[in-house]
Amino acid sequence: xxxxxxxxxxxxxxxxxxxxxxxxxxxxxxxxxxxxxxxxxxxxxxxxxxxxxxxxxxxxxxxxxxxxxxxxxxxxxxxxxxxxxxxxxxxxxxxxxxxxxxxxxxxxxxxxxxxxxxxxxxxxxxxxxxxxxxxxxxxxxxxxxxxxxxxxxxxxxxxxxxxxxxxxxxxxxxxxxxxxxxxxxxxxxxxxxxxxxxxxxxxxxxxxxxxxxxxxxxxxxxxxxxxxxxxxxxxxxxxxxxxxxxxxxxxxxxxxxxxxxxxxxxxxxxxxxxxxxxxxxxxxxxxxxxxxxxxxxxxxxxxxxxxxxxxxxxxxxxxxxxxxxxxxxxxxxxxxxxxxxxxxxxxxxxxxxxxxxxxxxxxxxxxxxxxxxxxxxxxxxxxxxxxxxxxxxxxxxxxxxxxxxxxxxxxxxxxxxxxxxxxxxxxxxxxxxxxxxxxxxxxxxxxxxxxxxx
Amino acid sequence: xxxxxxxxxxxxxxxxxxxxxxxxxxxxxxxxxxxxxxxxxxxxxxxxxxxxxxxxxxxxxxxxxxxxxxxxxxxxxxxxxxxxxxxxxxxxxxxxxxxxxxxxxxxxxxxxxxxxxxxxxxxxxxxxxxxxxxxxxxxxxxxxxxxxxxxxxxxxxxxxxxxxxxxxxxxxxxxxxxxxxxxxxxxxxxxxxxxxxxxxxxxxxxxxxxxxxxxxxxxxxxxxxxxxxxxxxxxxxxxxxxxxxxxxxxxxxxxxxxxxxxxxxxxxxxxxxxxxxxxxxxxxxxxxxxxxxxxxxxxxxxxxxxxxxxxxxxxxxxxxxxxxxxxxxxxxxxxxx
Numbered sequence: 193x194x195x196x197x198x199x200x201x202x203x204x205x206x207x208x209x210x211x212x213x214x215x216x217x218x219x220x221x222x223x224x225x226x227x228x229x230x231x232x233x234x235x236x237x238x239x240x241x242x243x244x245x246x247x248x249x250x251x252x253x254x255x256x257x258x259x260x261x262x263x264x265x266x267x268x269x270x271x272x273x274x275x276x277x278x279x280x281x282x283x284x285x286x287x288x289x290x291x292x293x294x295x296x297x298x299x300x301x302x303x304x305x306x307x308x309x310x311x312x313x314x315x316x317x318x319x320x321x322x323x324x325x326x327x328x329x330x331x332x333x334x335x336x337x338x339x340x341x342x343x344x345x346x347x348x349x350x351x352x353x354x355x356x357x358x359x360x361x362x363x364x365x366x367x368x369x370x371x372x373x374x375x376x377x378x379x380x381x382x383x384x385x386x387x388x389x390x391x392x393x394x395x396x397x398x399x400x401x402x403x404x405x406x407x408x409x410x411x412x413x414x415x416x417x418x419x420x421x422x423x424x425x426x427x428x429x430x431x432x433x434x435x436x437x438x439x440x441x442x443x444x445x446x447x448x449x450x451x452x453x454x455x456x457x458x459x460x461x462x463x464x465x466x467x468x469x470x471x472x473x474x475x476x477x478x479x480x481x482x483x484x485x486x487x488x489x490x491x492x493x494x495x496x497x498x499x500x501x502x503x504x505x506x507x508x509x510x511x512x513x514x515x516x517x518x519x520x521x522x523x524x525x526x527x528x529x530x531x532x533x534x535x536x537x538x539x540x541x542x543x544x545x546x547x548x549x550x551x552x553x554x555x556x557x558x559x560x561x562x563x564x565x566x567x568x569x570x571x572x573x574x575x576x577x578x579x580x581x582x583x584x585x586x587x588x589x590x591x592x593x594x595x596x597x598x599x600x601x602x603x604x605x606x607x608x609x610x611x612x613x614x615x616x617x618x619x620x621x622x623x624x625x626x627x628x629x630x631x632x633x634x635x636x637x638x639x640x641x642x643x644x645x646x
Numbered sequence: 647x648x649x650x651x652x653x654x655x656x657x658x659x660x661x662x663x664x665x666x667x668x669x670x671x672x673x674x675x676x677x678x679x680x681x682x683x684x685x686x687x688x689x690x691x692x693x694x695x696x697x698x699x700x701x702x703x704x705x706x707x708x709x710x711x712x713x714x715x716x717x718x719x720x721x722x723x724x725x726x727x728x729x730x731x732x733x734x735x736x737x738x739x740x741x742x743x744x745x746x747x748x749x750x751x752x753x754x755x756x757x758x759x760x761x762x763x764x765x766x767x768x769x770x771x772x773x774x775x776x777x778x779x780x781x782x783x784x785x786x787x788x789x790x791x792x793x794x795x796x797x798x799x800x801x802x803x804x805x806x807x808x809x810x811x812x813x814x815x816x817x818x819x820x821x822x823x824x825x826x827x828x829x830x831x832x833x834x835x836x837x838x839x840x841x842x843x844x845x846x847x848x849x850x851x852x853x854x855x856x857x858x859x860x861x862x863x864x865x866x867x868x869x870x871x872x873x874x875x876x877x878x879x880x881x882x883x884x885x886x887x888x889x890x891x892x893x894x895x896x897x898x899x900x901x902x903x904x905x906x907x908x909x910x911x912x913x914x915x916x917x918x919x920x921x922x923x924x925x926x927x928x929x930x931x932x933x934x935x936x937x938x939x940x941x942x943x944x945x946x947x948x949x950x951x952x953x954x955x956x957x958x959x960x961x962x963x964x965x966x967x968x969x970x971x972x973x974x975x976x977x978x979x980x981x982x983x
Contacts, residue, residue, distance in 0.1 A: 262703075262743055270736060273714065288716070291715065292948060300708070304701040311970065362943065606799075617740055628752060
């Protein structure tokens with residue numbers, strides 16, 4: 193393999209791995225902040241004790257996850273210069289700014305106040321302590337905003353000019369109000385809430401099934417987690433719909449590819465499943481829902497949606513000869529897997545709320561909650577696959593191609609070595625973290641009872 | 647003063663802050679498994695940095711981000727030139743960070759031992775690598791007219807650059823020892839810490855002197871009067887820090903060793919100015935604060951942002967250290983919840 197493919201693999205593995213932890217940091221910090229607000233505000237000693245116990249219990253899981261997020265995040269930042277030096281030269285004037293702002297405005301806050309929160313229980317007043325976790329939650333999500341501003345420019349460049357052989361920023365305000373970024377941020381935020389909600393559901397379900405001394409508390413928490421998940425999932429679906437409509441406008445090729453729509457159509461059908469032949473550029477078999485795609489894109493049953501073939505011709509006219517079609521099969525199925533995962537999780541979360549209305553537990557449902565834990569992570573990964581694979585062959589849509597962006601000074605052997613190295617390190621790390629977290633979850637039933645008001 | 651110079655200074659400040667703060671973190675990480683005789687002692691030492699190491703590491707991340715934003719060509723050339731070195735650095739930082747986060751989660755001896763040594767190597771390797779990297783900037787690199795590094799990984803390792811690595815390692819060890827002496831209260835470790843501090847201080851002093859002499863010999867340092875003055879000041883500060891440590895004046899010693907690190911960083915950057923990466927093929931191929939910079943517009947935006955945010959950051963990070971000002975005792979090892 194050449195430096196380009198190896199670098200792409202390396203980046204894909206690092207980002208995917210990093211994004212296993214990020215959603216939990218973003219969502220769990222919000223959940224913990226809400227929990228601590230309850231703890232501070234409530235007057236009922238019973239509730240106070242429960243909230244306090246739950247914060248203590250979940251904070252360990254949060255911290256293990258947070259640590260993993262940090263160490264993989266540093267790799268992320270260094271990657272651009274290490275493996276994508278020509279991208280960094282071409283885009284530095286625009287891309288560096290949100291990255292530096294992310295560090296200045298969010299990372300400092302997040303890490304400093306997390307240290308205060310973890311070690312400051314006895315040193316800060318309850319309100320000040322609660323403020324710390326809110327700052328952590330806000331800062332984490334602010335950091336997500338900055339990095340998505342940077343990513344959105346790659347999808348939909350705004351506020352720039354091509355000068356001195358690179359893209360230069362001309363309008364910072366346009367950069368941070370890029371509609372693409374607003375949609376992407378909203379969608380990501382809700383997806384992160386849903387992901388954390390699913391983790392909370394799985395853990396609480398396990399603790400309820402375990403029938404420990406704190407079962408009642410975890411059953412109570414199950415309700416909160418279910419509501420949290422439903423809010424996340426509904427928000428992710430709604431914002432995802434708006435984002436897809438915007439993608440249809442500014443990245444029609446991505447939309448056509450994820451729908452495997454080869455020919456332009458008016459009205460366009462939504463293809464539920466299909467056998468895709470990318471060589472012949474057709475679907476050999478498909479189950480269509482008539483008018484549905486037009487409806488999804490235009491909010492009315494008719495309206496043109498451009499197909500891959502026409503968009504390819506348009507791109508050739510605009511940018512010169514070349515293949516501008518991304519990986520259609522992968523995109524098509526990724527989108528459907530993401531939708532299906534979201535749908536299943538919504539049903540499960542609603543069923544949980546329904547179950548909690550009665551006294552009795554439904555063990556099958558609780559087991560399903562545990563078993564479905566991979567689903568949100570699969571949905572996140574497929575979602576990012578659509579975003580990133582869908583803009584190929586471009587690294588910055590319309591401005592720079594991926595094949596012009598990698599570091600020319602690297603040898604394939606070097607990149608291969610680091611690719612294997614990172615992958616092994618990530619695997620070892622995941623095992624260690626999982627082991628520590630699982631053991632903790634299994635072995636900590638009594639903690640809730642240990643804690644007394646001081 | 648134009649914005650390019652301002653950003654050069656700001657990046658110097660960020661690196662100085664990074665070396666100053668992570669310097670003692672790295673030091674503590676290295677010292678803990680070497681000096682601690684039992685689990686309690688190691689835990690006590692690591693406990694001194696647990697609330698703050700993460701916030702300190704952000705200084706490095708910000709320095710990297712600031713390089714990217716203000717001098718993208720430097721970021722691109724440097725990070726791809728130091729590819730293998732940075733790979734090692736990242737692996738080391740991953741194991742260190744994971745170790746600090748995971749070590750106390752299980753009560754098993756093998757688990758503690760594994761992570762303690764991860765933290766130790768994960769602190770020592772970055773200390774050496776940053777020393778090697780910074781010295782390479784001073785020594786000059788084979789950078790061609792297209793701002794591309796045309797050397798190999800092995801070319802980065804010369805006696806001079808390795809001496810740089812060793813100097814950083816010893817400096818941070820002493821800095822960490824001073825920090826630990828300051829932060830631990832009447833611990834049984836006191837005696838061993840004192841011995842370590844004195845010895846590592848002496849070793850660092852000798853290394854620093856040799857490094858300073860080699861820097862004057864191997865680079866064009868003498869053409870930068872300011873850099874020479876700062877270098878002499880660095881040596882004097884460190885000497886006084888070591889003497890203060892000998893005389894058990896730990897607070898002054900720690901402040902002086904902090905100033906040493908800041909002064910050393912300032913000296914190195916002053917020696918580079920206005921270049922950031924020196925080409926040893928053709929002087930005019932060097933990456934300077936002008937040919938490697940972002941557009942004036944981006945620099946303006948970033949200057950406004952930095953002017954607003956950096957003072958606030960200093961305030962709340964300082965406040966954190968104030969909150970955690972009490973010395974660490976064995977009582978702190980119990981659940982902090």
